[in-house]
Amino acid sequence: MMNSTIKNIADQSLQNKPIGRDDASYLMNIDSDEIYDMFYWANRIRLKYFGNCVSTCSIMSAKQGLCTEDCSFCSQSARYHTSTNVFPLVDPDRILNVAKSAEQTGSGSIGIVTSGYRINSSCELADISRAIKSIAENTCIHPHGSFGILTRETAQYLAKSGLKRINHNLETSERYFPHVCSTHTFVERVSTIRIAKEAGLEVCSGAIFGMGEETEDRIDLLFTLKHLDVDVIPLNFLCPIPGTPLEDTALLTPLEVLKIISVCRFVLPDKEIKIAGGREKNLRDLQSWMFYAGASSTMIGNYLTTEGRGIENDLQMIKDLKLELKRS
Ligand code: SF4
Numbered sequence: 001m002m003n004s005t006i007k008n009i010a011d012q013s014l015q016n017k018p019i020g021r022d023d024a025s026y027l028m029n030i031d032s033d034e035i036y037d038m039f040y041w042a043n044r045i046r047l048k049y050f051g052n053c054v055s056t057c058s059i060m061s062a063k064q065g066l067c068t069e070d071c072s073f074c075s076q077s078a079r080y081h082t083s084t085n086v087f088p089l090v091d092p093d094r095i096l097n098v099a100k101s102a103e104q105t106g107s108g109s110i111g112i113v114t115s116g117y118r119i120n121s122s123c124e125l126a127d128i129s130r131a132i133k134s135i136a137e138n139t140c141i142h143p144h145g146s147f148g149i150l151t152r153e154t155a156q157y158l159a160k161s162g163l164k165r166i167n168h169n170l171e172t173s174e175r176y177f178p179h180v181c182s183t184h185t186f187v188e189r190v191s192t193i194r195i196a197k198e199a200g201l202e203v204c205s206g207a208i209f210g211m212g213e214e215t216e217d218r219i220d221l222l223f224t225l226k227h228l229d230v231d232v233i234p235l236n237f238l239c240p241i242p243g244t245p246l247e248d249t250a251l252l253t254p255l256e257v258l259k260i261i262s263v264c265r266f267v268l269p270d271k272e273i274k275i276a277g278g279r280e281k282n283l284r285d286l287q288s289w290m291f292y293a294g295a296s297s298t299m300i301g302n303y304l305t306t307e308g309r310g311i312e313n314d315l316q317m318i319k320d321l322k323l324e325l326k327r328s
Contacts, residue, residue, distance in 0.1 A: 010041035042294030082243035136162035237278030265294025
């Protein structure tokens with residue numbers, strides 16, 4: 001028999017009425033076969049708001065390494081000794097070529113990602129702007145980007161260049177943030193999200209799970225994202241990288257990952273939930289379950305400094321599930 005509490009919470013989400021923290025806590029603490037009831041309802045909620053369509057996106061690392069920050073999960077901090085390649089901002093023409101390849105493989109967008117606290121110079125900003133303009137003019141996919149902390153002026157300049165969406169993850173809850181980064185604050189990250197919204201940019205903001213945070217941190221984070229009314233929530237799952245402080249952290253279990261996806265769907269029923277980095281290692285054979293657990297989108301291809309599985313495998317998975325790939 002189906003768990004009636006989960007059904008009652010799902011009814012709220014199906015009517016797009018906010019569920020309470022207690023409800024999210026109840027769901028996050030399910031640790032029995034009832035987890036499958038939660039997946040069932042998360043899938044029903046996804047179907048209500050997104051139908052049979054799922055979307056995909058790709059990212060490219062356009063500037064890598066030598067970062068002044070100390071995010072403990074990241075191989076690009078100059079403080080850690082990792083095997084990640086280091087390179088300066090790549091040429092705008094090369095960014096355009098990557099965008100064209102992403103378009104051909106079915107991605108709806110290309111995210112240009114640069115390492116660092118913020119865009120370093122007016123020269124870098126001008127090159128990023130040129131890349132954004134040429135993607136907007138020469139492809140049918142949307143230019144998105146992730147450029148660290150933004151000032152008002154930078155956000156407005158990027159928006160005028162044709163940038164559609166900014167990615168700026170909160171990474172974790174406000175309480176846990178100082179455990180993963182000491183060189184900037186959670187408040188600065190929230191402020192960048194607000195600045196981006198004011199500049200008319202769509203905001204993609206999520207987190208990395210599995211960094212040692214508590215269940216309550218996960219719930220706090222989801223409600224912060226709801227409060228900020230972000231457009232897309234990318235869910236990353238830690239892939240411990242040798243040389244970083246989190247290198248010995250254990251992976252999450254596949255069911256734990258699916259549970260986080262489902263609770264996110266209940267809390268943010270009508271928002272795009274995108275499964276991003278760490279999917280392959282943390283979900284293993286259960287990758288195709290991410291949609292049944294409530295995800296409506298996934299990143300395909302390689303991540304910033306780690307490899308994804310082949311794009312053709314992901315496109316085949318979507319086809320086998322009889323889901324429709326939403327094109328931009
Ligand atoms: S996550 Fe971004 S800000 Fe933090 S160390 Fe990596 S590149 Fe730097």
